[in-house]
Each structure stands twice: as structure tokens, then as C-alpha cells.
Amino acid sequence: MRGSVKKAFVGAAVAAGLAVGGSAAQAEDVFKFGGVFTLSGPASFLGLFEEAAVRLAVEQFMKGDCIVEAIPAQPCEGGGLKIGDKKIPIEWKAYDDVSEDKKSIDAVTRLVEQDGARAIWGPRMNSAVLSAASILDPQSIISICAICSSPAMTVGRKWGHDITDTGVIEKHAISKFISESPERLKEHGIDPKIFEGRKKTGFIGRNELYTVHGSIGWEEGLKQWGGKYSYSDADKVLFPQGTTDFAPFVAKLAEQKPDIVMMDSYIVPDMLAIMKEMKKQGLDFETGKIVLLGNDVLMLQFLVDLAKKEGINMSSGYVWGWQEHNPAQDPATLARVEKYVKIYNEKYGSTEVGNSSPFDRGAYDAAIWFLYGVQAAGTITDNAAIVKAWRSLKINGLRGPENQFFVRPDTGEVTGQLMATEYIIGVKDDKVFYTGINYRDDLFFGPYVYGDKLPK
Amino acid sequence: MSAFAQQLIYGTSYGMNLAVAAAGLALLFGVYRVINLAHGQLIMFGGYIAYVVTTGLGLHFFVGFAAAMVAMGVAGVILEISVFRILQRRPATDQLLASLGVYMMIGILALRIWGDFEARPINMPGEEGAILLGEDIRIDFARIVTIAITIAVFAVLYFVVYRTHLGRTMRATAQGPETATLMGIRKREVAALVFFIAGALGGAAGAMLGGLFNVRPDMGFQPLLMALIIIIFGGMGSLIGAIIAGLVLGILYNLTVFYVGSKLGDLVPFAVLLIILMVRPQGLFGLPGRRA
Structure with missing residues (x-):
């Protein structure tokens, strides 16, 4: 098997920041979020790149090398999320759903109940999105997807985020x-x-x-x-x-x-x-x-x-x-994309994930954007504050400049839908x-x- | 009327391909009393073998077709020796589950080798050509080729099963394995032969299905499902039943998609299955004792 992505369980991608300052972070001072992806089976091509991009985003954030910029600006200094004077490490955990609804929902439940995740990435399958929503929304868990392309991620949902078009x-x-x-x-x-x-x-x-x-x-x-x-x-x-x-x-x-x-x-x-x-x-x-x-x-x-x-x-x-990605990139976007592609391809190009495509770039954008949002909220436990802060940020990302959430003109409400x-x-x-x-x-x-x- | 005729042509071609896929399953069940779910992946892998030989190596389609048959025939024998022979005396559910495990393994193997994102076309003779009947009816050469191959395959299969010594040993084993053994028939050799033929039929179906469009890792599932329904519909273990049931299902599927609704095509096989199970559980050509 090529690559290092394991089928049943994709491991944490944090370590770099855990020892910052020479002391291990307290358990309650770790921001935990996780994802459910299709990492094996016939539809794995839809999950491998997304998981890889989010994992890379977490690593980049921990290194202080965020390629994507927030508007208004947010720090990316390395060592974790800057919450007040503290640096909070990020713990990322992902599970494989093998493109099966039941496994998706099992993994979502495990992430929430056992792993203590504050936000869940995925699942991708439209049928699983609605089932996952029924678990996540009542518990105020933030739900994110960068390739779902489904109105079911956001319509009628307070905690859902669709970071792509539908x-x-x-x-x-x-x-x-x-x-x-x-x-x-x-x-x-x-x-x-x-x-x-x-x-x-x-x-x-x-x-x-x-x-x-x-x-x-x-x-x-x-x-x-x-x-x-x-x-x-x-x-x-x-x-x-x-x-x-x-x-x-x-x-x-x-x-x-x-x-x-x-x-x-x-x-x-x-x-x-x-x-x-x-x-x-x-x-x-x-x-x-x-x-x-x-x-x-x-x-x-x-x-x-x-x-x-x-x-x-x-x-x-x-x-x-x-x-959904600007093919005639402005110089600033182009520079970001070139840097990202080099890093991504070096890391994943020879593995089963493969080289970068526009799709993983969208997932990377979304992950960094979300982490900026958590940081801007100044809390890792108040999900309402995180959602509010995240949705008020824009980013200059790999897809192009000024990505933002859709604001309903009739109510002024900032939704969780990307204004693609x-x-x-x-x-x-x-x-x-x-x-x-x-x-x-x-x-x-x-x-x-x-x-x-x-x-x- | 011409639209109806066109759908009959498409349905016949599709049904013939399914019949070849189902014949392998029918033979296995008829002689060995096993339902080999991994057969679906032999269909898929056969498609890939044909792709490698024709498109990859640039050889003629018939070389690729033969290679797919031989390779999947050998794969069938390996399966028999490494899985089914060991599980021979275990309950049928164990064999079924084992074959499902093999199905998954072969699927993952194909994904690792060829990936899922690319289509793998097989170069077929007369791929772009067609016979036009009037203005509206078109018979693609590729479909004519697959229909002709199917007829040839079934003719050879019929000859082997009903006109040769090997066929007699297979039929004798099917009728009474213990008696056949007492009569000096080597059961293991017959089993290997049956698995070889069944695998080869799977390979043939894969090469033909892949030749019409392209080869991909999930291409074995639908033919497997249809083949299972076909062998129940046609009669468990009946080759003639497999041909007729394949044709009927292929044509019904196409007519339903075209005239009733594209989303309802999948409904037809299961409706047929339900009716057959209720009205004639032994299938069209099955013996009363051999119920699904």
C-alpha cells in the first residue's frame, strides 16, 4: 500500500505544538476537532484529498505558516490557537466511513462522545449529512464540509457550514x-x-x-x-x-x-x-x-x-x-497557490492521496478559515461565539480573494454557506x-x- | 416503433452480457452448490486485464478477451483451492461471507493498482461504427461483437457441458457428488475445472462490459446483482435459464428506463425476483428441488 494514510483510523496531526514552551498542554487546553471521510473503497478519491488538506492545514497552523490570510487579519504564530495570552494546541482526529452511512454516523458519535470533538468535519455523503445533523445540532457541535455541495449542510441549521457551493x-x-x-x-x-x-x-x-x-x-x-x-x-x-x-x-x-x-x-x-x-x-x-x-x-x-x-x-x-476556483489567478492568489501546491505535493504527491487539485485547496482554505474563526472567538468551548466570530471573517484563500459567508439580505443573518x-x-x-x-x-x-x- | 426496436437491441446486448456473467454463477451453484459473491470482482478484474492487454499493450481485442478469460479462470481456481475447498464442509453462509470478503479484497486491490478517478477504455473492433436501419435504429458494431461473442461462448459452454467427458463428470458431480466419487470421478479436479470455467465466464463478461464503455473499480457490483437475480429467475444451475433470464431482464430493464422512468430501471429486476420467488421458486428451468 502506498502512502501513510491508514484505513481504519487516521491519526492525530498535532505533535509539533504539544511541547511548545517545554511543557505539555493541559487536557482541557487542547482544541479537539475531528472528521469523517471516505478514505477507502471506491469513493476514497473523494475523501483522501480532503482529509489530507485539513491535516496539512492543522500542521501549518501549528507551525505558524498559514498560507491563507484572514480579513481582518488574524495571527498565525505557531504553537496553536492564540487565545488571549495562551497558545492552545489543536488535536485533529479522522475516521474512515468506507462510504457507508452507518459507519459515518458511528464515527460522528465516537468523535463527539469519546474524543470530545468540538467541531466535526464531514461526513460527505448527502444521506449521512442529515443523519449527522440530527446528532450534532442538538449538542451545538459545529459541522463543516468542504466538498458536500449540499443544501442539507446549511438550510435550517444553526451549526452547519458548507464551505463550497451547492x-x-x-x-x-x-x-x-x-x-x-x-x-x-x-x-x-x-x-x-x-x-x-x-x-x-x-x-x-x-x-x-x-x-x-x-x-x-x-x-x-x-x-x-x-x-x-x-x-x-x-x-x-x-x-x-x-x-x-x-x-x-x-x-x-x-x-x-x-x-x-x-x-x-x-x-x-x-x-x-x-x-x-x-x-x-x-x-x-x-x-x-x-x-x-x-x-x-x-x-x-x-x-x-x-x-x-x-x-x-x-x-x-x-x-x-x-x-469555483479562479483559474485566472491574481498574483497574490497565484503566489499562495504555488506555495501550497509545492508543500502539498511534496507531502502527498507520492502517496495514494496524490498531487494537489482545486478540490483540496478548497478544503485547506476552509480549515485555516475555521481555525482563524476559533481564534477570533477567543474561546475553544463556546461554540456559539466561535460560529459568530468565524462567520464574520473573510479570507484571501487559494480559491481567490475575499471568500465570505452568505449574508441573507432579507434578515441580515450570516449563514454557514460559502458565498462561492x-x-x-x-x-x-x-x-x-x-x-x-x-x-x-x-x-x-x-x-x-x-x-x-x-x-x- | 423504432424507439421500441432500438431499446430491444440495447436490451438484448445488455442482457447477453449479463447472461455470460450469470452463467458462471449458475455453473458454480449447479455443480458446487456455492454462491460466489467474488464473481462480481472477477468480472471487474477481467475488464482490467482486457484493458491492460488491448489498450496498454496495444494488442487486438480478442487477445485481451482471451487473456481476461484465462486470467480470471486461473483466479477462479486459486479461489477454489485457497478458500472454497477449505470451507467446503462448512455452512453455506460461511462460504457466502468468505466470498464477500474476497470481493472486498479484490476491489481494494484494483483500486490500489488502477485508482478510481480514471476511466479505462478497452479498444474494441468497430468501436465507432454502426449499422443504421432507417433513420432511427442503430446497431453499434461493438454491440454486435459482444452479442456474437456471447453466442459463441454459450455454444462452447453447451458443447463442453453436454457433449464432452469433462462435461459428463461435471454433471455427474452436480447430480450426486458422493456417487460420482464412487464412480471414480475426482471431485477436486472437477471443482477446479468448474471454478476455472466460471472465472473465465466472469472475465469474458468484464471484457465485454468494459469494451462497451470503460472499466472501473465499481463495475462488478451491478452485474453481480443482476446475475444473482438471473440465476434465481432462470433456475439455479441452469445455463439455458441464465441465457433466457438474462435476455428478459436486460430487455425489461431497458424498456423500463426508456418508457417508464430512468429511476425505475432497478426496480424491475427486484420485482421479477419477488414474483419468481412467490410463483415459481425453482425458477424458469430449475428443478423443484433446487429452490432459491
Whole structure:
């Protein structure tokens, strides 16, 4: 087995700070937080990088080498959280849920009841998020996820934090992009003819909550931006996990005769298989028969390269998506990213975690941000104060400058939802490129953002 | 009408692949009375072997296909010797749980070798080509290839089981292991042979399923589930039953996805399973004594 990440239990990453000042910290003077990740099994690629990034963030914080800056500024002096005159070491513990709901909940319970964690990172799976919330929220335990992409992390939850976009917000962004005026598209060098005469849209994805929410966000967005395109949530095509033959699902999609297809999947083999089958069944995005839209995984250079190897041309001008990370980084962000990537790759590049991608950077941002928040609160035991202080901070992170939490304009309440910027991306000459179009504030609407509880 | 015909074609192709996967399980149960859940991972690993040989080494698909069959056949024999022979006299649940353990181990092994993030395509002959019937009906060459292979595989399997001495020893062992032993049939050799054939069938299914789209670590689960339903539907241990049940389920699955709803495709196999268990527990071609 490559790497040092253990399957059943990922160990603490603290030691550096424990001996600061030559004296061991008292047990009550340690800030304990932990996480539940998928570290083994088929979905481990979704957990390994996130756990690794949080672990690295804790280590960096303990070393006093935080790459991310808080606004207003927070100290990162090393030795732990600076609470008053004291330095409080951070204890990080993570468990593997093997992508099983029951193990997720067992691990959450263990972290709270046995390990004394004040905040819990994860679990990732949408189905486990809600179960975990029922344990964590009544005990005022802070809940955090940087890859959940689910409204279930925040909607109706006082202690939940979603430090990424959601499937709903993402679809609000890409539906806004295709509804842009021809003038705005031209300003950014995009031929408006790409969307001319197109009306009907289709939606395909794996049968899971992320996609179900995505379809709702897609329908909401298309209506919000003028109703130029038609779509009904009832028309979404969902394939089960582990599908080996995509033909009937793509046929179902093709039967709707869409002009534009939103492919809401993040599983690379599924995405490539669907794209291949779409071409075969006449949903051809290479010739412009349809426009293919996808998410941040579709817009990874890695995926474009893989697609090319399989004979799929994504550079036709009819493939668009978004990313939550600014691809045309400003110099300050770029400098932060370069430093981080070097450290991350040296630490994990030759292990099963692998090299850095935009996704682990988001998790690192979130972890440092949270630790700054604890420090700003001036307490390690009052979770209400920690939440309040954390949410009032912004960060200049690896994703870009001025990350902040979404503030509801109707109530002024600072929510636990990241106010993610969505950057519209295209592919040209087999390279992904940033169009210069991005969205943020106006993506936050609808019951899956504002609701007091998740609509059924 | 053309949409219906198109779904029949897709369903036939899918059902044939499932039938090959199920035939291995059916054979194992028929002769050895074991349900080997690790069969799903032999399907997956067979796909990877075909990928390595065709895409990695640049050899022809049929070489990769044969390599997948042989490699998984050998893997089947290893499984028989190292797991099932030891557990032979233990309760069926022990064997089932052991095979589940092997399933997990093989899955982790594949993840370690190939990872989960990349799709691994298999170069198939005529991958991009198709026969067009009118404007709306398309038969992909790749699907024709897999259907043809399935027919050939079943023809060879039928010949081996019903027309050769080896087949007779297998059938004799299936009918009465003790009597077969008394008649001089070496039970261990028969067991190894059956596991080899079953593994090879798993490898064949993996190479075909992977050839249509791509190979990935989780590709063994759905075929395993479907194969289990197929052998119950077709009759435990029946090869003919596996073919017919595979075809019926494949076609029903596709028609349901297309006409009823994409989310309901998975409902069909389980509904069929429920009906069969209630109405005809021995399956279509099973003997009354061999209930699921």
C-alpha cells in the first residue's frame, strides 16, 4: 500500500505544538476537532484529498505558516490557537466511513462522545449529512464540509457550514451564463450564435441527492434568468450508481430532443461513458448539435486530456462549465497557490492521496478559515461565539480573494454557506480557459438557499 | 416503433452480457452448490486485464478477451483451492461471507493498482461504427461483437457441458457428488475445472462490459446483482435459464428506463425476483428441488 494514510483510523496531526514552551498542554487546553471521510473503497478519491488538506492545514497552523490570510487579519504564530495570552494546541482526529452511512454516523458519535470533538468535519455523503445533523445540532457541535455541495449542510441549521457551493447554486450560475445577452457574450469573446435558436434543455446525472438538488437548481435558474429555455424537473434522467451500460439512459435523454444538455455528474468514468454514448445517439456536442454543460469536474484539464485520449473533442466551442476556483489567478492568489501546491505535493504527491487539485485547496482554505474563526472567538468551548466570530471573517484563500459567508439580505443573518464565486470556463485547443465571466451574489435565491428547512 | 426496436437491441446486448456473467454463477451453484459473491470482482478484474492487454499493450481485442478469460479462470481456481475447498464442509453462509470478503479484497486491490478517478477504455473492433436501419435504429458494431461473442461462448459452454467427458463428470458431480466419487470421478479436479470455467465466464463478461464503455473499480457490483437475480429467475444451475433470464431482464430493464422512468430501471429486476420467488421458486428451468 502506498502512502501513510491508514484505513481504519487516521491519526492525530498535532505533535509539533504539544511541547511548545517545554511543557505539555493541559487536557482541557487542547482544541479537539475531528472528521469523517471516505478514505477507502471506491469513493476514497473523494475523501483522501480532503482529509489530507485539513491535516496539512492543522500542521501549518501549528507551525505558524498559514498560507491563507484572514480579513481582518488574524495571527498565525505557531504553537496553536492564540487565545488571549495562551497558545492552545489543536488535536485533529479522522475516521474512515468506507462510504457507508452507518459507519459515518458511528464515527460522528465516537468523535463527539469519546474524543470530545468540538467541531466535526464531514461526513460527505448527502444521506449521512442529515443523519449527522440530527446528532450534532442538538449538542451545538459545529459541522463543516468542504466538498458536500449540499443544501442539507446549511438550510435550517444553526451549526452547519458548507464551505463550497451547492448543486443548486452551481446550476443557478451555468443557467445564468446561457441566458446572457449576445452583447455580454461577445464582450468575453464568446460567439452568441452558440446559443441561438436553442430552447429545450435536458438533464442527466447519477441518482443521488446532489443531482436531485442540481436539477431543481437548474429549473429554478432557467426561470429566474428569463425563461428563454424550457426544462421540467420531471424530465431529468438519473442513472443508478454502478451503471455499466448507459445506452438506455442516453436514449431517454435523446428522446427529449434537447438543444442543451446539463450533465450533472462528477464521476469521471461515468462522464466519459455518457459523452461517448451521446455522440453515438446524435447528441453531438462536437458538431454543435447540442451544447454540453457540466460542472467543475468536467472543466478539469485532467478530464479534457482523458476525453481526448478516448477520441472525444471538447474543444468544439459547444462545451461549457464552471469552476469555483479562479483559474485566472491574481498574483497574490497565484503566489499562495504555488506555495501550497509545492508543500502539498511534496507531502502527498507520492502517496495514494496524490498531487494537489482545486478540490483540496478548497478544503485547506476552509480549515485555516475555521481555525482563524476559533481564534477570533477567543474561546475553544463556546461554540456559539466561535460560529459568530468565524462567520464574520473573510479570507484571501487559494480559491481567490475575499471568500465570505452568505449574508441573507432579507434578515441580515450570516449563514454557514460559502458565498462561492462561480467562474465560467470553456475549452479551446484542448485547454480549459476562463471566459472572464463570473457570478456570485445573484446566485443566492430560492428555498434551497433561503429556506428554514429543506423543501420536500 | 423504432424507439421500441432500438431499446430491444440495447436490451438484448445488455442482457447477453449479463447472461455470460450469470452463467458462471449458475455453473458454480449447479455443480458446487456455492454462491460466489467474488464473481462480481472477477468480472471487474477481467475488464482490467482486457484493458491492460488491448489498450496498454496495444494488442487486438480478442487477445485481451482471451487473456481476461484465462486470467480470471486461473483466479477462479486459486479461489477454489485457497478458500472454497477449505470451507467446503462448512455452512453455506460461511462460504457466502468468505466470498464477500474476497470481493472486498479484490476491489481494494484494483483500486490500489488502477485508482478510481480514471476511466479505462478497452479498444474494441468497430468501436465507432454502426449499422443504421432507417433513420432511427442503430446497431453499434461493438454491440454486435459482444452479442456474437456471447453466442459463441454459450455454444462452447453447451458443447463442453453436454457433449464432452469433462462435461459428463461435471454433471455427474452436480447430480450426486458422493456417487460420482464412487464412480471414480475426482471431485477436486472437477471443482477446479468448474471454478476455472466460471472465472473465465466472469472475465469474458468484464471484457465485454468494459469494451462497451470503460472499466472501473465499481463495475462488478451491478452485474453481480443482476446475475444473482438471473440465476434465481432462470433456475439455479441452469445455463439455458441464465441465457433466457438474462435476455428478459436486460430487455425489461431497458424498456423500463426508456418508457417508464430512468429511476425505475432497478426496480424491475427486484420485482421479477419477488414474483419468481412467490410463483415459481425453482425458477424458469430449475428443478423443484433446487429452490432459491
